[in-house]
Amino acid sequence: MSQTITAAHSAAIDALHTAYLAALDKGDMAAWASTFAADNARYFCISAENDHRGLPLALMYDDCRGRIDDRVSFVTKVWVGTYEPYRTRHFIQRLSCEAAGNNQYRLTSGFTIMMSAEGGTTAVLTSGEYRDLIEIQGDGDKFRAVFRERRAVYDADVLPRYIVFPF
Amino acid sequence: MSSQCTGNYTGKAPAVWPAKVNQIPKEVFGDAALFEEELKTIFYGDCWxxxxxxxxxxxxxxxxxxxxxxxxxxxxxxxxxxxxxxxxxxxxxxxxxxxxxxxxxxxxxxxxxxxxxxxxxxxxxxxxxxxxxxxxxxxxxxxxxxxxxxxMGLIFVTMGKNTPPLTEWLGEIVPPTLSTLLGGDGRLKLLGYQKVRYDSNWKGYNDNDGYHAPMLHTAFRLLNWQGGTTGFQRMTKNGHVVFEAELKAIQNNGFVNDPSLVEFKGSDPARGSRIVQLFPATVMVKHLDIINLRFAIARSHDVTEVHYAYFAHEDDSEELVQHRIRQGSNLLGPCGMISMEDAAIFQRIHIGNQTPGFAEFQKGVTSLMEVPMDVKQNDETGNLPRWEHYRKVMGFKREGEK
Structure with missing residues (x-):
């Protein structure tokens, strides 16, 4: 881990990760979107197969802030009543953290997502790696970390079900 | 008919295939022994x-x-x-x-x-x-x-000994739509995959993928997205379905923050939507600027795996390729704004199909005794010739038939 990160920034980054996981595990899409920078942010969810082969197509391809907000609408307005509900539990382990200048850090973390279908058992949805560009915003004692970019690269060559929520 | 596979299923399910052409016995979706027969007769048989x-x-x-x-x-x-x-x-x-x-x-x-x-x-x-x-x-x-x-670069295989030539198998109405779906000449460039397993019988997947009435898709209503009325749905007697429809541009009513996602950049100006569904299990789609081939694998009577493969055309501008990547990633497939709902139906219908009775087709049915070959754009009867082909291929006798 890079020595240039301060304890305060590290804590802010931990808080961001926690907020992200808590939002998804509660199914709170608005809270999920609020972990991204308000002005300019990107979220991608892509298979490791596509990623390794340099194939750009993703499962979710939100390359601007508007698309992130539209994904919230997909889940909360468009798809309501059609899909079989499921809950998730996300677990992450930080793998690397490097300063990228301008109060930004590049991080990688391993993730595991457990899923519990309503009326069903708990199973692994997939595992994977988050590749993040995180920015510390604000100054003095008041600052927070936000995602400029989160790229969730999932391990499963074949997903075990259709997907409603971001990874 | 030479372009048909022929089977001689003698298993137990379904006990009776109804005389009415708009009823499909649900037993055919949940029977492991029947799946083994389907492998032999259809997947390893005289089909492409x-x-x-x-x-x-x-x-x-x-x-x-x-x-x-x-x-x-x-x-x-x-x-x-x-x-x-x-x-x-x-x-x-x-x-x-x-x-x-x-x-x-x-x-x-x-x-x-x-x-x-x-x-x-x-x-x-x-x-x-x-x-x-x-x-x-x-x-x-x-x-x-x-x-x-x-x-046009689509790879077909057959393990059967008496499979008709591919041109005969495709027939006359498939190639024109399939050609345009494949960019006119099949010179495509792979953009990537979305791969998923559905808890659904392959027939349930196939029966509900491809074209169906737009009522399922809330997005169409929220976006005030109108389909044209000049489209058509045509079927072959050996189970293929070809569909074309006009798609009008959406009028941005403020529902989406990023309307560029649903823009039509006119890679195929005459029609917005083309679907070719080939017996037994393949669905191919050109929707807006998306070229999507869905390679399906019948894993068991309960599981169907689908590899959604997306393509650009070799001659596309960089801007069009980027647009195809955004649209393909976000609209179709197992997490797409439109197709996630279809995926949910594949699984829910498979659960529902474990109950007694029939899957009932209604819209567009004009005769209970005759399989319709002339159907309207929004009729659900477009699926019935495929079912009739399946029934004959597998050797199911209709009620009252000798």
């Missing part, structure tokens, strides 16, 4: 099956593995640029030859006894062959090739 497109293996040495039912296939582009399909097994003791889903090789090597095969399937090395059986001849042990044919 789509297993890939040339654009997935663009360079010499590129390969892709795929399954037809439970049979592992190895699709390889040889040195003469010819694409061949082999059984993915060493000709020695039967070990699975290639384990990767795709890649590029100079040759294929079986690790068990180091038998080596060329990209064209010839056995080029087999250590210790001096001590092999007296009748061993190296030239007789090349990879087993599966009979294949292509249409």
């Amino acid at each position: 099956h789509i297993v890939g497109h040339f654009a997935e293996v663009p360079n010499v040495g590129d390969f892709k593995t795929f399954d037809l039912g439970r049979v592992p296939l190895l699709i390889s582009r040889g040195k003469n640029n010819q694409v061949r399909v082999f059984y993915n097994t060493c000709t020695h003791r039967g070990n699975q030859l290639e384990v990767a889903t795709s890649g590029n090789r100079k040759e294929f090597e079986c690790p068990y006894h180091r038998w080596l095969f060329s990209l064209e399937g010839a056995l080029t090395a087999c250590p210790g062959s001096k001590e092999f059986a007296p009748d061993f001849k190296q030239e007789n042990f090349g990879l087993m090739e599966v009979k294949s044919a292509q249409f």
Whole structure:
């Protein structure tokens, strides 16, 4: 881990990760979107197969802030009543953290997502790696970390079900 | 009819196939023994099956593995640029030859006894062959090739002995729509995959993928997205369905923050939506600027795996390629704004199909005794000729039929 990160920034980054996981595990899409920078942010969810082969197509391809907000609408307005509900539990382990200048850090973390279908058992949805560009915003004692970019690269060559929520 | 497979199913389910043409017995979705018969009669029988497109293996040495039912296939582009399909097994003791889903090789090597095969399937090395059986001849042990044919780069295979030629199998109404769906000439560029398993019988998947009434899709209403009325739906007697519809541009009513996602950049100005559904299990879609081939694998009576493969055209501008990537990633597929709902239906309908009774078709039914061949754009009766073909192929007798 890079020595240039301060304890305060590290804590802010931990808080961001926690907020992200808590939002998804509660199914709170608005809270999920609020972990991204308000002005300019990107979220991608892509298979490791596509990623390794340099194939750009993703499962979710939100390359601007508007698309992130539209994904919230997909889940909360468009798809309501059609899909079989499921809950998730996300677990992450930080793998690397490097300063990228301008109060930004590049991080990688391993993730595991457990899923519990309503009326069903708990199973692994997939595992994977988050590749993040995180920015510390604000100054003095008041600052927070936000995602400029989160790229969730999932391990499963074949997903075990259709997907409603971001990874 | 020569373009039909023929079966002689003598199993128990369904007890009775109803005389009314708009009723499908739900028993055909949940029967493991019937699935074994379907493998023999349809998937390993006298039918053509789509297993890939040339654009997935663009360079010499590129390969892709795929399954037809439970049979592992190895699709390889040889040195003469010819694409061949082999059984993915060493000709020695039967070990699975290639384990990767795709890649590029100079040759294929079986690790068990180091038998080596060329990209064209010839056995080029087999250590210790001096001590092999007296009748061993190296030239007789090349990879087993599966009979294949292509249409604009689409790779079809068949394991049947009496499969009609591909042109006959496709018939007259499929090629025009399929050509335009494939960019006019099939010169495609692979953009990537979305792969998923559905807890659904392959027939339930196929019956509800492709075109269906737009009522399921809330997005169409929220976006005030109107389909045109000049489209058509045509079927062949051997179970294919071809659909074309006009898509009007959406009027941005403020529902989406990023309307560029649903923009139509006019890669095919005459029609917005084209769907070609080939018996038994393949659905191909050109929707807005998306070119999406869905390679389906019938894994069991309960599980269907679908590889959604997305393409651009070789001549596309960079801007159009980028647009196709955004649209393909976000609109169709197992998490797409439109198709996630379809995916939910595949699984829910499979659960519902475990109950007694029939799947009932209503919209567009004008006769209970005659399978409709002339249907309107929004009729659900477009599925019935495929069911009739399936019934005959599998040898199910209708109630009252001798």
